[in-house]
Amino acid sequence: MLDKIWKIFSSVKTAVILFSFIALSSIIGTVIEQNLDPEKNIVLFKKIFGEELAPQVFKISYSLGFMDMYHSWWFLTLLFLFCSNLVICSIDRLPGIYRIASEPVKPLDPDSFGKFSIRKEIKLKGDYDNIKYSVISLMKKLGFRPETLDAAYGCQLFAQKQAYSRYGVYMTHLSVIIILVGAVIGILFGFDGYLSLPEGTESNVAYARKDSSGHPLGFTVRCDDFSIQFYGTSDKPSEYMSWLTVLKDGKEVLKKAIEVNDPLRYEGYTFYQSSYGPVPDSEGILIFRVKPKDGAVDDVGLRVGDAFEIEGAGLKGHITDFSPALAFDKDGQPYTYTEMMNNPAVYIEFTEDGQEKYSGWVAKRYPQTWLLPEGHIVELVDNWGKQYTGLQVRKDPGVWVVYFGCFMITVGLYATFFMSHKKIWALIRMEKGQITVNFTANTNKNKVAFERNIYKAIESLEKI
Amino acid sequence: MGNSDFFGLATIGYIIAMMAYIAYLIFRNNSIGVAATVITTAGFISQTIAFILRWVESYEMGIGRAPLTNLYESLVFFVWCLILGYLIIEFKYKNRSFGAFITPIAGVALGFIDLTGLSKEIEPLVPALQSNWLLAHVTMSFIAYSAFGLSFASAMMYLVLKTDKRNESAYIFWTIAGGVFAIILIAMGLDFIKFKILAHSTEELIRNHLFKATLRSSSGAVTAVSWIASLFLIFVTWRYGHVLKKIIESFDLTTDLLDELTYKTIAMGFPIFTLGGLIFGAIWADQAWGVYWSWDPKETWSLITWFFYAFYLHARLMRGWKGIKVAIVAVIGFIAVIFTYLGVNLFLSGLHSYGSL
Incomplete structure (x- = not known):
């Protein structure tokens, strides 16, 4: 009996069958978008199967786990069987190879x-x-x-x-197993979550992606600032940056400015820059750099409704309006083109001795709007506290196992094909x-x- | 002269080279062969200059990045690798007949760029692409793709040479595969003529108009005629496949050489694909997105492609499959490559964007 099972698993035919199933189901998994709103896939099914069949097909494929196929029990079983096949095939052929290689x-x-x-x-x-x-x-x-x-x-x-190059194949096969073991470690002991931090706030929990449950980190992360840079005057982002501080037992232990491709790592957790957005109903602080024509530069933090004075000029500015992304149309009329903070701007009314003088928009990314007729400069440097940074939080103790497997597979393939x-x-x-x-x-x-x-x-x- | 001028020269060079190689096949005149090689080499040098210039120009624009970051640049780089690989083979095996099969692939890839109206602008990189992994990941993937492209050409020629009966399944396989390839190209060419040249449509061709001029036309009659014409084309390929065989037979290509070439190019491409495509891709994804593997369509299709070639290697090395059976696997493998590279970008997301309408 055991012998029979062994034979089935060591046969190439089994490998081919398993391989075909994995390939075929993977293809299906790329057509049905995974972990999506059911609505969207129903629309897709209607395109393929027609109005009448679609609900049935959807129900069946839903219960078979096709909407999250790569994590369904049967797909994992297929992977497991494939692994067993690989291991048994290798063990089956190892003694013969050992003889040849060690002779x-x-x-x-x-x-x-x-x-x-x-x-x-x-x-x-x-x-x-x-x-x-x-x-x-x-x-x-x-x-x-x-x-x-x-x-x-x-x-x-x-x-x-x-002679050792004969083992290259086994090393390759073994590393496939190691990679999968690393993946399993990640699934069992890892954490995959997110954390949205408005500028100036902190948190000692992250939230699981699966069910949004809170997950204590054992330390606190604070977002000091978030900024987005663009290419020239376009709206193509060139850089998203978050300035993070890690606090442990109330003390600052680590400070790092993270960006895409450069995450922060602390105690096994990794924080990736993954999204951003405006904080609704947040006042925030607008930071201005005011340079009177013949005076020294001064930075001031203000809110909408506040007023400030330009030193020695007798001018007073009242901030009356805010736009997250200001642009001017063909006729020079200002309008807000998105709710994201692509080009924050404020409307300032200037008065001299209580008399209204002039007013206009000052936009962060339009330097020409900073200059006042008298030559004073009012620059909008930043708006702080109005945006949140979206962090992906992950802990994956299996990742080094995976990388070790990747390293081994490279060596194994080299030995197999080039030696x-x-x-x-x-x-x-x-x-x-x-x-x-x-x-x-x-x-x-x-x-x-x-x-x-x-x-x-x-x-x-x-x-x- | 800017990068596009040199690139234009290279394109013209490859197209002339393609005709020269085909003429060489038909007339078997040695000076035509030499001319074909010289033109290909000149085209290659011109393309290399274009590549370097584009890199330099990106620095002058203040963007500063390797020209390997979008579909247009990757296709161009694919062609560059393919031609380089071909020139090495021509030099090593002292045989030119292969050129008639490689230069058309290059020509099709370059034609595809104009056909789809891909943007040729040097565009700045989105933050996710700003990584040192970009260069290693993309170059190695495309070197592997090109190696697989060469294996495809030699496997196809092998199949043409090795089959002679019309009821043989391998014969049917290659005539259908070749026929479908031709149909897709013709259909896309007609889309291009109808929507870009005649109607001046500014919409993205592939997403909005793919096969709308023929196989998916709004007019029922056109659709029916297109399908019948397609079937007829496959029939013609099937009926007159032996003509192609006669032509290939007239060169000094042995089936053993083609079989070996198919194996060698795959044995070359497979480890490079594993390291550069899958592993470097995973490490980069881990850096940028926080997951080394997320089963997204591109990743999954790369894995499927990897499986196909792994299967080829096992069938050949373990099972001792030689000849026709493995050649078919090699052809299917390259179809998977094309889908991984182009299909996923163009159709799968397209499928979903239709779905969200």
């Missing part, structure tokens, strides 16, 4: 030098010892360390190299005053290249 190379019977297709006979004149020495150095140049067998006819030199188990023999005989050298060699892969290298080396020997 020391033996001298050949002089008659069987014609057995392998790589072979060459050359005749040389000269001193026997000299020739033997140059054959040894030829083999060393090819990367072999030959052993010598002296015999009545002369001697035989033989060697092998890269080969090579053997070489040389027979040196003295006959009628001249010396005959017979070469023969064998390899399990990349024969053509090996053959060329040997013939080239032999040619250079003949020239001596």
Whole structure:
């Protein structure tokens, strides 16, 4: 019974069947968008199956887990079976490979030098010892360390190299398993969640992606600031940045400005910059840099409704309105083009001695709006507390196992495809005053290249 | 001269080279062959200059990045790798007949750029792409894709040479595969003519007009005629497939050489794809998105492609499958590559965007 199961699992047929199932279901999984609003997939099903069939098909595929297929029990079972197949196949074939790889190379019977297709006979004149020495150095140049067998006819030199490359396949297979083990560790002991922090706030919990339940971190993260940079005057973002501070037991332990591709790591948790947005109904603080024409620069923090004075100019500005993203249309009319803080702007009414003087918009990304007619500059530097940064919070103790597997698979594949188990023999005989050298060699892969290298080396020997 | 001028020269060069290689196949005249090689090499050098210039220009624009970041640039780089790979093979095996199969792939890829109206602007990078992994991940993926492209060409030629009976399943396979390939190209060409040239549509061609001129036309009659014409084209390929065989037979390509070439290019591409495509991609995804694997369509299709080639290698090395069976796997493998590369970007998201209408 056990034998039978073993046989089934070690057969390539099983591998092919499992492989086809995994490939086919993966394809289905790419067509049905995963973890989506059911509505959207029903629309997709209606396109494929028609109005009438769609609800039924959806119900069936929903109960089979096609909406979150890669985590469904049957897909994981398929992966598990595939792994078992891989392990059993490898174990099944390992003893044979072990024998071949660990066997020391033996001298050949002089008659069987014609057995392998790589072979060459050359005749040389000269001193026997000299020739033997140059054959040894030829083999060393090819990367072999030959052993010598002296015999009545002369001697035989033989060697092998890269026998271990036979294990490359096993290393590759083993690393696939290691990668999957790493993935399982991640699923079992990891945490995948998110945290939205408005500027200036902190939190000691993150929220699970699955069910939004709170997950205590064991430390506190504070968002000091969030900023978004754009390419030139376009609305193409060039950089999202969050300035984060980690607090442990009330003390600041780590400060880092994170951006996409550069997360913050602390105590096994990693915080990725993943989204951002405006905080609704938040007042926030507007930070201005005011530079009177003949005065010193001064930074002030204000809110909508506040007023400020321009030192020595007798001008007073009243902030009356705010726009998260201001633009001017063809006719120069201002309008707000998105609720995101793409170009924050404030409307300021200036008065002189209580008399209304002029008013207008000052926008963060439009320097031309900062300049007042008298030459004073009112720059909107930042709006603080009006945005939140969306962080992805993840803990994955399995990730290093996965990376180790990736490293191993690279080595394994290199050994499998670019290395080969090579053997070489040389027979040196003295006959009628001249010396005959017979070469023969064998390899399990990349024969053509090996053959060329040997013939080239032999040619250079003949020239001596 | 800017990068687009040199690139234009390269495109013209490849198209002339394609015709020269085909002429070489038909007339077997050696000087035509030499001319084809010279033109291809000149095109290649011109494209290399274009690549470097584009890189330099991006710095002058203050963006400063390797030109490998969007569909247009990746297609161009794919062509570059493919031609380089081909020139190496031509030099090593001293055989030009392969060129008639490779230069059309290059031509189709370049034609595809104009056909789809892909943006050729040097555009700044979104934050997720600003990473040192970009260069390694993209170049290695495309070197692998090109190696797979070469294996596809040699496997197809192998199938053409190895089959002769019309009821043989391998013969049917390659005639259908070749026929469908031709139909898709013709249908896309007609879309291009109808919507871009005649109607001046500014909408994105693939998303909005794919096959609308023919197979998915709003007029029932046109649709029916298109389908019949397609079936007829496949029939013609099937009926007269032996003509192609005669042509290929007239070069000094042995089936053993083609079989070996298919294996070698896959054995070359597979480890590079594993490391550069899957592993570097996973590490980068981990850096940028916080997950090394998220089963998104692109990742999944890369894995499917990887499975196909893993299957090819096992079938050949373990089972000792030689010849026709593995050649078919190699052809299917490259179809998966095309889908991973283009299909996922163009159709799958397209499918979902239709779904959300």
